[in-house]
Amino acid sequence: MAAIILLVASCGKTNDNPLLADFATPHQTPPFDKIKAEHYEPAFDAAIEEAQRDIDRIANSKEAPTFENTIVALDGAGKRLGDVAGIFFNLNACLTDSVMQDIAQNVSPKLTAHGNAIYMNPALFARVKQVHEQKEKLNLNTEQTTLLENTWKAFIDGGANLEGDAKERFKEISVELSKLSLTFDKNELAETNDFELHVTDAKDLAGLPDGVKEMAAMTAKQRGKEGWIFTLHYPSMGPFMKYADNRDLREKMYRANASRAYRNNEHNNEEVVKRIAALRLEKAKLLGYPTYADYALTDRMANTPSIVNNFIDQLHEASHRHALQDKAEVEAYARAKGLKGELQRWDWAYYSNKLMQDKYALDDEMLRPYFKLENVQRGVFDLATRLYGITFKEVTNIPRYHPEVKTYEVYDNDGSFLAVLYTDFFPRASKGGGAWMTAFRGQKTVDGKDQRPLVSLVMNFTQPTDTLPSLLTFNEVTTFLHEFGHALHGIFGKCTYGSTSMDGVSRDFVELPSQFMENYALEKEWLDTWATHYQTGETIPQEYIDKIKRSSNFQSGYASERQLSFGMVDMAWHTITAPVTEPLVDFEQRAMGRTEIMPIVKGTAFCPAFGHIFAGGYAAGYYGYKWAEVLDADAFAHFKQHGIFDRATAESFRREVLEKGASENPMTLYKRFRGQEPTVDALLERSGLN
Template structure:
């Protein structure tokens, strides 16, 4: 996931921080590569820093808007792209920490500063003098002799003004402002509620008999969690490294059911953290905003700059893949159900049974299990394998350093150098779960790449994961899924680190949602390649290379239940599109709405009281609204792209250089399909994906 941070924070009037020279956020960062001075920053620094930075940015806006010079590309469009350097730097620090090292104070800061930052954006896009200058430059675009990146910046700036309400007047303009401010607050509330619910649940087991079937590593981690909380026995939480093994291995069906119900009712209980009304308010306000802008639905409004630029294209794409996937999903379900009955299951196969019996079926069919593979996937070895892969493909190198300030003791930092020895980026890694961190995995940036005063400002990239923690007796041993997650997020990191753009708006942060997942999902392909696994996967105790038979089994099992997996992923996209193609606010129960949206994908019995949307952070707090389909869309691209590597050799430097030059370096500097075709020489079709997934010719 490519994480989008929220432009938000609180005013805390702290006299000791009132002076600019005392606030580290308002001074030049006297650190290696101008990295954030986390060792000096405190929560009370953020308010005065945001206050000063916003005021400075407002003055910059006014200077451009009131200029007596005729508007040009440089003095208007480029000048706008450079506005708010200090504000953006502070935002890049604060909102990233609010996602991975938050507390109630940080969350309150986010809630209260959100309106200030949203109001600042309105001061840009609803400034009539500024809009007139942008309009004049835009009208001259055919005669300006702009290069492709400049043309893209101009078009994106024009569109940002239009989408930001520049053409609105009177009451519509004021309502647009109110909606934008409220949406910012609601997204933060959604995130806060989901995290609170995740942290509130614990499954406390006191009888070891109830842990039958669980691997020793999972039991040890649960015992460690209980000890840390001052309790006897074992504690399992809703963080995936804890929940996942219980759902997959626990013979105790009651425990699996408790865990499933807890996870599927997050932020959907009768308490202060219930997100149902938050979801309805967000979608109603998004709809109202779209209508103010002249669009029938929010999806119509949001998709205009995507590769799939209309709801019809997206829905047809989802329908095409669903038609191909659903028969296989039914086949997968029957296979698991038949196996479960032979294994003694009484009654209907339930959702809390799926991982358990599916895993046992895979063991029977392929003699393969995560516990067999984990000893070969020690985190440090996986990281070395991933770094070395980047070195082999692109010639870049990684140097761990200890002189860069950290925001948490578990974080590590690396200087990344290009193949010519020049400095490329700083990379932060933050691998393990904690209560102050959101769930999932993502890549983000404390600072993006662009040209500043003629110099290339290199990015500060961060990888945030929730991997299995080390225990007292074992290092962090990853599941195969966690290995692919590492590759996925590292693909995003390469996209950020390789950026070679002139403007901030045309670098990686501007890439459309249905193209930004290509570099990440492309990297996942290497997890199935013997040539790569052979270079690093060794047993953490014996040093023995991963057996060839294990690699063969990984390959053979790669499409195990691919129909079910595809069907489930498509259901998420259907729910997303349903919420964002409403034409009237939703008043019915949330679960009823969800079931109508994704009912055609359902192959398992419904679980009363559970809901998906209240914890669907991607679309309600993560920037993927009307964009979740992008994961499947990018699968089409990555399958087609990797087929060229398979044809030329997975480590072929010429192919890798072309991918870097035409995709990874370009950010949003050109049309994404133009970039893709320049690399691949053709437009992609779903055929490569269906072939790779085994979803053809049932």
């Protein structure tokens, strides 16, 4: 321990561990070029020790507790630990290996124990309690009041009121949950990477576009094999399921994807899922809540399970008949095209795509040439410039954690520095699936200075090949807009405290900025500014834009039900009142049964790979995507009333939503921007479900 203290004390003078030295880089960005795997555990140990000394100083202070010396001091404690954790866990998601995963398993219990030591420190809790009891006399502003209430709630939810065996059990549960979430992620990634569909007969490629085949050939070559290889990474699997004529291979691909972490091997997540759900329930009960959802929803816009379930029921009632119509239409079309037997899940994307081509003369491969990644990025950046006046400058002097990563400085309309933006676009075995925005460092005020954020966009887009640039699908374009909306939420942060910045935004509000941005994908005024053919430079034809808009509600009922089914399963796991003992697949099928319109496929289950709720922080919160759709549809309707590029409306959205983080009640923020509470009307109209 003494050696660790010495290391921290001298970290400003040594470069032995770059994570423990001041970052001598532009904007104090992480020195990725110097950080090695062996630096992480010593850095965590030293930073935890330093953070604990911060906590001890606050808890043992002889001064009477005040908002500044207790609540604000707590918010600023452990800065170095936050920096180290922000770097490590973000890289563990997008540049991991067995060494990084082992480090995560080692340090997570230490971090959890450190958190427990904070919230269960009697002297510290007594100080927080004393300040909280004086709140009416403190003359706090809105953000300060929010920080005080959030701090108080964090201590209560962290077990501060527990005693004896209950307190010790709470600590044990917290540590085990932190390890289980990492195990879940590790298993899911291993299952994704372990599968490959190796095609050696060119006849089995029938129906696949040339670009898809070329990417598969490149993958095979990289793996030292002849022929073509398709993987479960979406840019490979998605087009295969949509275009491959070979039904048997589509079935093989579907079953592999739908049984990830649910096979009889060391990566099976079934018992991990059950254990996580049981421990969350036990944790909630220790705190006096009947279910985990009751515990988790207390700080959400929809703050009770009944509100969430009623919301899901309302949208289910509006969506289900449309979903049945969508299924009947695809099934009739497939039979007309020669399908024998029942329409199966591995047929859905294939026949839906052909039906869409026939109905709207529209297909992803028609649009891809107009969606060159570099052009899409320019269009998205320019959209932010047009709305908010901000600009992006690519720089090469900021260290990157991978050669494919690019870095940008973001400047406000007055020329002041706003943020660093990292972009990481393509799949690799070391990266988790999907797309996400994160931050290596969040925005807050530190020592009286505005600490600007280091924001990262991580995607799994279609890769360039030897003959083609990266040409995105329309869905990938909307994904870019979605994650960029999250990035703007981080970039624009204008909060005083870390706990009231974007990191603290409730799960059913945080998706508003992201889903709001998706609306622009259907707007001709925006597409016309950048969507040009990568070879000819021709602007995307008006007829294509018309087709995109006409087809925008294609299978909207099915899509809505699918999303709602995930929310139903999430709520089912987190409203249990006793541990689940039945087979996982029976539990999930019963939870989502009323949304099912396709045959059940034995041997498959999606919960073992449902990382959002078992490893990603969305437990009892997945409904938030649909909740935010209500908000984003209502917000964009407001924009359309004034013009989709209207600067005054955009500035209001920035000022009342994007800058405020979690500093105020989200409904208050939304109503201040919109002038009224949202209704589902705009969403139902936009989706054609009214």
